[in-house]
Amino acid sequence: MTKIILAFETSTSVCSAAIWGEGEVMASEQESIGYGHASSLFSFVKNVSQKARVPLEYINHVAVTRGPGSFTGVRVGLAAARGFSLAGNLPILGMTTFDLLAYTAKKQMMEDHAKIVVMDTKRGDLYTAFYDIGQDLPSHTQITKPEDLQAHVEPYKKSYTPIHIIGDGAAKLQTDYKWPMNVEFLPIFPNASDLAIAAAHFHETPSYPFSSDPLYLRPPKVYE
Amino acid sequence: MGNTNPKLVLGIETSCDETAASVVTEDGQILSNVVFSQIEDHQNFGGVVPEIAARSHLQKIDGVIRQAMSQANIKFSDLSAIAATCGPGLIGGVLVGAVTAKAIAAYYSKPFIAVNHLEGHALTVRLTNKVKFPYLLLLASGGHTQLLFVKGVGQYQELGGTIDDAAGEAFDKTAKLLNLGYPGGPAVEAAAVKGDPKAYNFPRSMCQREGCDFSFSGLKSAVLREVEKLDQITDQNKFDMAASFQQAIVEIMMNRCKNALRMIHQPMALVVAGGVAANREIRNGLERLAQKKGVEFVAPPLNLCTDNGAMIAWAGMEKFLLGRQDPLEFLPRPRWPLSSLS
Known part of the structure; x- marks a missing residue:
């Protein structure tokens, strides 16, 4: 089976998505949006799927970053990855930023x-x-x-x-x-194209510890 | 073939401290209703800590959905639509459920339905008791207390609401003051059974006023004052305070509902929903009021009063059957008044 990866990155103020297949990034989209990744991410995913002419049901891997970064952004990315993974029974290639x-x-x-x-x-x-x-x-x-x-x-x-x-x-x-x-x-920031390339590379390296768990590095703040 | 398959909606709820998922059918069968409660995570803090809640939702979301699907014994491809709470609530948690739901909808190109959490509570009695529109709804939970005239799906007229704390918040704060445990609702209710509801005369705020707004912060302060008067608080003091506090809440609820029934001049059902509606004394009080006014009283079963996925799946089903759906770009929101839906 040809490897096709849907990658997205939402851990900073930039939101991005990419589709990787046949050894290269087939389509990608990225924008500095500040906030609202839970909204923009799905437009980006739809757009890259159309640009690459790869319907989402052809995807067989989901790549995502799992932090550290914005707590909310990290969760949006991982929740989306878990949703796609559940829906299509797809492995999650989750890398740290x-x-x-x-x-x-x-x-x-x-x-x-x-x-x-x-x-x-x-x-x-x-x-x-x-x-x-x-x-x-x-x-x-x-x-x-x-x-x-x-x-x-x-x-x-x-x-x-x-x-x-x-x-x-x-x-x-x-x-x-x-x-x-x-x-x-x-001074580079994480984005979905680089993520797709890195995830594809590390997927060939069986020792890389992919995970779908967040890496926050900071405990939750508790207001008394 | 297609017509004989019942319509199925998956509903996902993550707006406070329960991670929940459920599948319901168009004729109101609940095929699964999985609720993972985070109570233990928040117990030490006496209330829900937003960042802890959000982290926990992410850890549980896929397992809870998987369990709901397998208990319903269906595949994602069998679903007619995927619904998720998109507010109001603690936004970190709301985002987790909403985004997971969107991804499932995106993958299968199925309709996504953004459900208002309060609308989920408001429509629950149509799932459980097939109550017809219009009806009067008392919605009381840890985050909300309001009286609504429910005219139809998406048509909610707010008759009154709390001007300070929510009723459930008053229960939680009182339980914390009396050191009864968390969550406060069941803790106060259990303590109240052993106490005298007439031992303390706590204020019935707003009850002298027209309309049906609520205020609970004075009641909570009155409990604090009584606690501070005592050198040492005995268990019996606590039980009496819990019982007197609960009695005050029951009377406030009855008074406000009586006004609301008068305001709408229409014989109809009086419906309660939300976590506070799980309190037996409140239910009994409102049932007495409804009998006296000659209207039907309807309360959902206890497990559907507190937050759950079935109410979100059902609200999604009601919207789906009316041909409504939302774009995947729908941005979840921490505040989302029901009256803004009309």
């Missing part, structure tokens, strides 16, 4: 280095994941204050080893702080 961005950066830079993926939490800090060179999965993840991130590149400064800071939190870090020469910035 970290792994997606780390893989996308590796492909764009055409070389592999140590990486720090930083996602803006919109609360003044960063969801952060650390990748050693050659690794597709992070050595650890945490929430970091922007001013504390410099300490993490110190070891690389001494050894002159290149390190990449990637993600929608990267641009602000680059302008707000002074960095050693060996730090390179790639």
Whole structure:
């Protein structure tokens, strides 16, 4: 059976959808919408299905990001993925936004280095994941204050080893702080086309831990 | 062949702290009604925590739907439409149910029906008791308290509503004050059985006024004042306060419904719905009122008073049978007054 993937990404203010088949992205759509992913997502899915001339019943995999990101956005994506999965008995290729961005950066830079993926939490800090060179999965993840991130590149400064800071939190870090020469910035955000490509790649790598569970990295806020 | 197959609607409810799914037929059979309650998740906080609720809905949604489909013994392709609560309610949870429903509808190109949660409660007696329009509805739950003149599907005239807390909220807050447990409705009701409803004379707010608005915040404060007067609160104090509090609620409900019946000058059924309608004393009080006024009294079975998927499936069915459906772009909303549907 030919692999056909419906991918969508709703974990930031950008909403996107894509269809992947025959080794490439056949159609994609993306827009910075701010909020309202629960509405726009379904227009985007319909549009990419029509553009790619792939009716939704031909889809046999659903790719989605499972966070971290906007709590609501992450849930919208995963709820949609679970709905499609239930309806068509489709496997869910759920990746973290970290792994997606780390893989996308590796492909764009055409070389592999140590990486720090930083996602803006919109609360003044960063969801952060650390990748050693050659690794597709992070050595650890945490929430970091922007001013504390410099300490993490110190070891690389001494050894002159290149390190990449990637993600929608990267641009602000680059302008707000002074960095050693060996730090390179790639301010990319997660989107469905890159997700489809990454999911297709990792689907061929049996060790990748796809999941349909959310990764929030922050406990729920309780108001007394 | 097609005509002999009964129409089936899947309904999904996630607007508060129950993750629920159900399949109903056009002639009002409930083929499945699966409810997963999050009570344990919220117990320690004495109320529903929105972010905890939203997370829990996502964890349970597919399992609950799968169970509802398998209990009904049908396939998604057998459905006529997929309905989901799209508000009002805690938006994080509403989104989970609505988006899952949309994806199922999108995959099969089936109609999607956005159901107003309150409309689900309002139409439940047509599922369970085949009540005919029009009727007077007292809708009382943890989030809502209103009196509605229900004229038809989508035609709701609000006669009055609460100006502060919802009735269920008053139960929850009183239970928290008296340390009776959560959820407050059943806890207060159980304690009240052992107490004297005349022990305390709590205020019957609004009852001297025309119309049928409600106010419960003064009642809750009155309970707090009595608690603060005591050096040490005994179990019997608690039981008496619970019974007196409940009695005040019953009398407020009866007074407001009496006014509402007078306002609409039409012999018809008096219907209750919502979680608070599960309270036996309130049901008994309203039944006495209805008898006195010569109108029929109808209350859904207890398990269909609290939030459930069957009421959403049924409201979806009523809309579907009238040829209505909603675009998949329908944006769920935290606030969605019933009166705006007309």
